[in-house]
Amino acid sequence: MSPxxxxxxxxxxxxxxxxxxxxxxxxxxxxxxPGTEVVERVDVIRDALIRAGHREVTARDPDRxxxxxxxxxxxxxxxRTIHDAxxxxxxxxxxxxxxxxxxxxxxxxxxxxxxxRRAAAPHARAGQFCYDTMTLIxxxxxxAAEAAAGAALTAVDLVAEAAWVxxxxxxxxxxxxxxxVPGTVRAPIAYALCRPPGHHATREAxxxxxxxxxxxxxxxxxxxxxxxxxxxxxxxxxxxxxxQTIFYGRGDVLYASVHVxxxxxxxxxxxxxxxxxxxxxGVGTNVNIPLPPRAGDDRWLAAVEELVGAAAAFHPDxxxxxxxVDAAVEDPESPLRVTREGIAxxxxxxxxxxxxxxxxxxxxxxxxxxxALVADALAGIAEGAVRAxxx
Numbered sequence: 001m002s003p004x005x006x007x008x009x010x011x012x013x014x015x016x017x018x019x020x021x022x023x024x025x026x027x028x029x030x031x032x033x034p035g036t037e038v039v040e041r042v043d044v045i046r047d048a049l050i051r052a053g054h055r056e057v058t059a060r061d062p063d064r065x066x067x068x069x070x071x072x073x074x075x076x077x078x079x080r081t082i083h084d085a086x087x088x089x090x091x092x093x094x095x096x097x098x099x100x101x102x103x104x105x106x107x108x109x110x111x112x113x114x115x116x117r118r119a120a121a122p123h124a125r126a127g128q129f130c131y132d133t134m135t136l137i138x139x140x141x142x143x144a145a146e147a148a149a150g151a152a153l154t155a156v157d158l159v160a161e162a163a164w165v166x167x168x169x170x171x172x173x174x175x176x177x178x179x180x181v182p183g184t185v186r187a188p189i190a191y192a193l194c195r196p197p198g199h200h201a202t203r204e205a206x207x208x209x210x211x212x213x214x215x216x217x218x219x220x221x222x223x224x225x226x227x228x229x230x231x232x233x234x235x236x237x238x239x240x241x242x243x244q245t246i247f248y249g250r251g252d253v254l255y256a257s258v259h260v261x262x263x264x265x266x267x268x269x270x271x272x273x274x275x276x277x278x279x280x281x282g283v284g285t286n287v288n289i290p291l292p293p294r295a296g297d298d299r300w301l302a303a304v305e306e307l308v309g310a311a312a313a314f315h316p317d318x319x320x321x322x323x324x325v326d327a328a329v330e331d332p333e334s335p336l337r338v339t340r341e342g343i344a345x346x347x348x349x350x351x352x353x354x355x356x357x358x359x360x361x362x363x364x365x366x367x368x369x370x371x372a373l374v375a376d377a378l379a380g381i382a383e384g385a386v387r388a389x390x391x
Contacts, residue, residue, distance in 0.1 A: 010359075010378050012049045013154045014193035015059040017147035018042050020140025021196050023209075027101055027133040035136075036333060036365045037209040042195040045361065048371025054191070054378070057158065059151035062217075066153055069220040070213055070246060072204045078129045079211055080142050085122040087139075100137035102127030132207040141196075145211035148194035152214040152360050153221050155190035159318070159356045160225040186385040189351070191323075191359040191378055192218070199240030199322050199362050200268065208238070208267060215322045215360045216246045219253055222358065227317035228252065231353075233307050234259070235346055236324025236362040237334035239272025243322065244286060251281040254314045257322075258303040260334055261290035285314070293335035297342035300327060304349045311353060318356045321381070324363035325373040331366045343373050347380020354388025357381065 019042060023035045050056065067076055082100050092098040105127040106116045119125045126137075192214065199215055200208025219230045232247070234240045234257035247253040262272040278286040287310045289303040311319065325343055327336040338346075351357070359381065364370045 009052070009054040010189050010191050010382055011055045011057050011155075011158055012046075012191040012193055013057045013059050013151045013158070014042065014046060015147040015151055017140075018144045018151070018193070018195045021144030022138050022140060023136045024099055024138065025136065027136070030133075037196055040367055041364065041370060042193060044367055044371040045193055045374050048375045049191075049193075049378070052375045052379070057154060059147060059154045059192075060157075062146060062150040062153050066217055066221055066224075067149060067212065069224070070203065070216045071201075075129050075204050075206070078125065079137070079145060079206070082122060082125060083137050083139055083141065085125070086137075089122045091123065098138070100126050102130045102133060105131065129205050130207055131205050135207045135209055135211070141211065145196055148192075148196060148198065148214055149212045149217050151192040151194050152218040152358065155192040155358045155360070156218050156221040156225065158190040159188045159358050160222065186382070186389045187354050187356050189357045189359065189381060189385060192361065194361045197324070197362040198360070199234060199236060199243045200238075201242040202245045208241075210242060213242050213246060215240070215320050215362075216243050218320045218358045218360055219247070222318045222320070223252065227356075229254070229314060229316040230318050230320060231256065231311040231314055231316040232320045232322060233311060233350060234322035234324075234362070235304060235307075235327070235350070236322055237326040237331070237336050238267050238324070238363065239288065239290070240322055240362070241268040241271040244271060244276065244288075247282065248278055248286055249280040249282045251285055254285045254287070254311060254316065256287035256307040256310050258289045258291065258300065258307055260295075260327075260336055261292055263290065264293055266293075266335070291336065294337050296329075296337040297339055297345070300336065300338045300342055301345055301349065304346050308349050308353060316355060318358070319350070319353055321350055321357060321359045322362045323359050323374070323377055325370065325377060326363035326365055328364070328366065328369065328373055330369050331364065333363065333365045340369070340373060340376060344376040344380040347377040347382075348384040348387075351381035351384025351386075352388050354385055354391070357385070
């Protein structure tokens with residue numbers, strides 16, 4: 001039997017530079033605590049995907065225009081230069097902090113309607129673009145964040161061109177976005193091993209261990225490659241406030257998220273509520289399904305089904321999945337109780353849309369199970385896509 005796209009492993013894209021981000025710690029409630037978004041995350045995921053037989057692809061460097069399609073030039077310049085300015089300022093010696101940590105924030109309440117000026121001191125600029133004290137910047141942070149965005153964009157290339165289909169299976173590509181041949185070809189899928197993650201980064205600010213919004217960058221790149229509508233489905237345990245704000249007024253990108261209820265005291269606290277549905281041209285294109293702490297497979301999968309239904313009704317040409325696996329029961333960063341089987345079933349539901357799909361890694365922090373959970377999710381997405389191709 002000749003190979004089919006259904007048999008082909010999902011290519012995964014990564015770059016060694018993503019290991020250069022070493023935050024060292026988080027400052028939480030004024031206390032220095034061990035960091036959770038550690039280098040080992042990318043290692044355990046990569047090892048698991050290699051063992052599962054997925055094809056490794058090295059990410060290309062991102063095009064600056066693709067980053068500017070999502071983020072302000074001021075934010076990009078800040079991320080690129082602030083650690084060098086911090087080092088020149090001597091903060092590693094006085095007060096003894098070698099990572100960029102904000103201490104003052106130019107909030108709307110502080111400014112009272114005045115425009116935010118560029119602060120002269122690096123220690124003041126640190127809070128001009130960062131909205132929390134947890135998301136530290138070290139000497140390799142920009143390199144890693146840029147490489148993660150490059151991984152997302154390379155995954156877009158693989159999906160948009162379906163080059164891997166021809167190379168691996170010798171099959172013709174689909175004639176148009178989302179078109180597959182029933183019983184033979186599943187829609188193209190590619191996975192971006194992005195680290196640091198991205199869905200908490202907004203157009204002009206960063207936080208929540210995120211610096212550049214990889215999912216939003218992928219969605220805009222898919223639009224640039226001809227997708228008229230893109231659905232972003234976010235299954236991280238925490239609401240992707242950055243992705244929501246970037247597309248909140250847009251009618252061509254759907255953002256739909258299932259996450260632990262911010263009203264129960266969970267990050268990002270101020271956003272992620274069910275009544276946030278979009279504004280202006282984006283009315284109805286934002287869907288939030290907050291779940292109570294300790295919600296397990298039944299409630300989680302019912303919510304994912306609702307996300308998939310919203311995406312199907314939107315009629316997108318392509319899908320971006322913000323794949324966090326921190327809803328898993330053993331993960332220390334969320335109170336949700338989704339099993340490994342639930343994570344795999346989540347993938348099946350997402351893949352069931354049968355559309356070209358770019359999967360972007362977000363959260364997941366339990367190192368002993370992280371790699372297997374991501375591999376299970378990808379296997380589920382592939383299975384769901386195969387089922388869709390046979391309908």
